[in-house]
Amino acid sequence: MTPADVRLRVAAIEAAHDDYEMAHSDEDSLHHDVLRAIAAGAPNAAELAAEALRTLELDFPRYCA
Numbered sequence: 001m002t003p004a005d006v007r008l009r010v011a012a013i014e015a016a017h018d019d020y021e022m023a024h025s026d027e028d029s030l031h032h033d034v035l036r037a038i039a040a041g042a043p044n045a046a047e048l049a050a051e052a053l054r055t056l057e058l059d060f061p062r063y064c065a
Contacts, residue, residue: 001037003044006030006051013055020060027055027062 009030016023034052038045 001033001042001048003047003051006034006048010051010054010058014058017058017060020062023058023060024062027058030055 009026013023013026013030016026030052034048037048042048
């Protein structure tokens with residue numbers, strides 16, 4: 001996983017803002033994937049995490065059951 005990969009996924013999440021349930025699900029998946037990459041020893045862990053956390057700046061509802 002590269003920072004560019006994460007940026008593409010963040011952009012896709014932002015593009016899905018009209019379907020906030022999909023955006024929230026995709027955000028969760030991205031965060032999990034980044035954590036898995038970090039746990040596996042990604043050398044660019046801090047950069048991956050910083051890019052993934054940009055989703056928190058996106059404005060869409062995040063409901064949890």
